Structures are given as C-alpha cells and as structure tokens.
Amino acid sequence: MRVLKFGGTSVGSPERIKSLLSIIRSQTSGELGKKRQIVVLSAVSGTTNSLVEISLAYTNGDKQKAAELTKALHEKYKVFVAELFSTEEGLEKGIDLIDYHFSLISMFANELFTIIEERIILAQGELISTTLYHLYLTEIGVKSKLLPALDFMKIDEDNEPIVDYITEHLQPLLDESPDDDLFITQGFICRNSFGEIDNLRRGGSDYTASLIGAAIRAEEVQIWTDIDGMHNNDPRVVKGTKPIAQLSFDEAAELAYFGAKILHPQSVFPAQRYKIPVRLLNTMEPSAKGTLITHDSERGKIKSIAAKDGITAIKIQSSRMLLAYGFLRRVFEVFERYKTPIDMITTSEVAVSVTIDEVRNLNDIIEELNNFGTVEVDSDQTIICIVGDFGADKHGYAARVFESLKHIPIRMISYGGSNYNISLLVETTNKVEALRSLHNRLFE
Ligand code: ASP
Numbered sequence: 001m002r003v004l005k006f007g008g009t010s011v012g013s014p015e016r017i018k019s020l021l022s023i024i025r026s027q028t029s030g031e032l033g034k035k036r037q038i039v040v041l042s043a044v045s046g047t048t049n050s051l052v053e054i055s056l057a058y059t060n061g062d063k064q065k066a067a068e069l070t071k072a073l074h075e076k077y078k079v080f081v082a083e084l085f086s087t088e089e090g091l092e093k094g095i096d097l098i099d100y101h102f103s104l105i106s107m108f109a110n111e112l113f114t115i116i117e118e119r120i121i122l123a124q125g126e127l128i129s130t131t132l133y134h135l136y137l138t139e140i141g142v143k144s145k146l147l148p149a150l151d152f153m154k155i156d157e158d159n160e161p162i163v164d165y166i167t168e169h170l171q172p173l174l175d176e177s178p179d180d181d182l183f184i185t186q187g188f189i190c191r192n193s194f195g196e197i198d199n200l201r202r203g204g205s206d207y208t209a210s211l212i213g214a215a216i217r218a219e220e221v222q223i224w225t226d227i228d229g230m231h232n233n234d235p236r237v238v239k240g241t242k243p244i245a246q247l248s249f250d251e252a253a254e255l256a257y258f259g260a261k262i263l264h265p266q267s268v269f270p271a272q273r274y275k276i277p278v279r280l281l282n283t284m285e286p287s288a289k290g291t292l293i294t295h296d297s298e299r300g301k302i303k304s305i306a307a308k309d310g311i312t313a314i315k316i317q318s319s320r321m322l323l324a325y326g327f328l329r330r331v332f333e334v335f336e337r338y339k340t341p342i343d344m345i346t347t348s349e350v351a352v353s354v355t356i357d358e359v360r361n362l363n364d365i366i367e368e369l370n371n372f373g374t375v376e377v378d379s380d381q382t383i384i385c386i387v388g389d390f391g392a393d394k395h396g397y398a399a400r401v402f403e404s405l406k407h408i409p410i411r412m413i414s415y416g417g418s419n420y421n422i423s424l425l426v427e428t429t430n431k432v433e434a435l436r437s438l439h440n441r442l443f444e
C-alpha cells in the first residue's frame, strides 16, 4: 500500500485536481501487480487562511465581517465547482456539498465562539476538498472510497498523535473494502483526547500522510508538492541549487526545521520510527526523481545548507555558573515555564547562549533570567545549518565551513550535537552572503 499526499496548490484549481489522476494511476502498478493507495489531500490553497480569518472575525464578535468573508469564499467555490464538474448531476452534488459546508460555517454566528468552534471551521477545507475529489472521480467513472480522518486520526492530551490508535481504527476500514484500491482522506484534521475536532497544526497534511504510512506500515509515503524535492540550498537566494537525491531520516529531521515549506517538521518521525521511505515529488514535473528519505545515510557526504530567520539569541552570564551544578537546569526551567522551545545552545565556563524563535514571552523570560546573572538579547539573527555525515570528519568539512565564513562574524557555533549537523548563528543581514559562500566552497 502507498500513501500519496497532495498539497493545497496541487488541488488549487479544477484543472490541477483533474490532473492528479494521471499521477495516481502511474503509481498503481508495481512488480507485484496492482497497488492499493491512500490519497491524502490538503484544503484548496488559500482556504485554510480564509477560514482562519473567518474564525478571527467570529472571535472578535464581528459577525458582519465573518458573513462577508464566508460569502466571498463560498462564491469562489461556486466557480470552482462549476469548472470541476461536467455533468448536471455532478454539478448538483458539488453545489449541495459546498452549500452544506458554508451554511455550517454561517451557523456559528448564533453560537458562543470558542477555540472548539474555531477548530470545526478550520476542518471544513479538507472536508470539502476530499469530498469534491471523490465526487469528481465518481462523475468520470473512477471508483474511490472516502475515509473519514475524524474516525481514525487521533491526538492525546499533549497533542501527540497515537499511532496504535490510528492502526486500530484505520486498518478495519481498509479491510472492510477489499475490492477498493483507491482511498481518499483528509490531511490536517483529527480528534483530540476529548473527542473534539482538532488539527495537526498548520501544514499538518504531510504529518497525516506520514502517520498513516506508519500506522498501516505502508510501502512508501509520497509527498507531492510544487517543488522538485528538497534542495541543497535556498534556491531563492543561491544560484545553481540542486534537489537532494537521497537523505537519511536523521538528516531530513535536521533540515525539516528549516525547510518547513516543503515538509512539515514533525512528519519525519512517524516514518522514521517504522522505517517507511518518504519521497518528495513535484506535481508539475511528475517524472523528476525528487528526494527520497530512507534509513540509510551516505557516508561522508555534505547534503544541504539551510537557514532560518527570525531567531533571537539570549546570553546569560554569571560567575555563579563556574563549577556549579544545576545552573543550566534552572535556566532551562525558565524556558519550560513559558513553553518556549530552545533551538541552539552554546556554553562557556561562565556563560550560556541559547536561541529561540518564539518570542511571545520574551520579556517575562528575561525578567526571570535576570535573577541568574547578566542577560543580553540579540534579535534579527539567522541560524545556518549544514547537514550531512560529519561522523569522523575525515574530509575536513568543519574546517571548510569556517574557511568559507572567515569574512562573516559568527555569534554562535554548534558542532557535535549530532553527527549530521553544524549550526551557526549569524546576523540576518549576513545570511545571503553566508549561504552563497558556503555553497561555493562545499558544492561547487
Ligand atoms: N490546510 C492546512 C494548512 O493550510 C494543512 C495543510 O495544507 O497541510 O495549514
């Protein structure tokens, strides 16, 4: 069984939706004959953003604005549906479907609006796209079966997906339909520990695909987007970047934090745990090889350079740190109390620097850290990360990295945390130069 996930732009227009079938079909036959597939769809591009806006209007008590935004999105879907279906019967079903979902969204004007209602609204995008696709396939005479993600996709109290639960509830649905080989389901949406409708956070459809792949021990998970795989550097600022043919799960995990645009950061882990290969492919260029993520790592190779902006560095300097134990724990506890993840850490004997990208509670954090010593904060920083097998570093890669950055001030260096990564912190104004210089030295 294979899992194929198509993102928002891949279902972004009637034309794009119609072209998916040729990709799906090209994947159905293998050495052992016909393959069963689960197709995971995102909402039509832009929809989830609009649903967020509608929810915000409701939250603010602005029913008028919510109604206007809902109507505008409904109108967009009317045009969409008119183009998608070619028979009167198909069109009628499509119209009924979107009318149903938009009247549901409108009904929230009469209710107390909380986060629970907001999550119901956010779920409508994927519910619409998957049902529309199922109706379209039915219209053109292709048999498919809709699998309601809300019946099997589940997260616990800590918002962690429960793979065993997904297996237990999804496998019977597949076994129930031995004659079906094309299943369609919603990305992103799930139920939480209270049984309420919830979601896997923005961009979560990749995560859905990986979780399903893990839950049913799929042969492969394919993430179809509009880029030809993960590139070995940022193509927006560096010329001559190339798709990475193969990555190990560990390397992909290091990169996912930076390349969230192509792969949801958390989606590597379920596939890694159950050793399910993940392929990143391009809907616009289906025959391109893309990037294959597997358990194997290629020895002694540098794979990619990536960057993440919007980083804040915090330095805590204290003579109390000298020869003390428990100091770092107390520092980390401050971040824990404010639910703020730390990304990079470097220490000296009397100081520690950490980076964060979530600054909502920065002022409170600094206030508490002031109890430990002198605190300095640098914002507008960028983490640059070089990923590959640095294991024995027989190739002098670390030296080459620093060689190529000798003209750029480096605020932090982190090496040795894993065998697969060197991370550096520079001012964002130096990012482009750093990426280009590293690219020339490491890849050209
Ligand atoms: N539709 C959701 C979002 O826009 C999930 C996804 O597309 O992956 O975040």
Ligand code: MG
Binding pocket: 007, 008, 203, 206, 261, 262
């Ligand atoms: Mg996405």
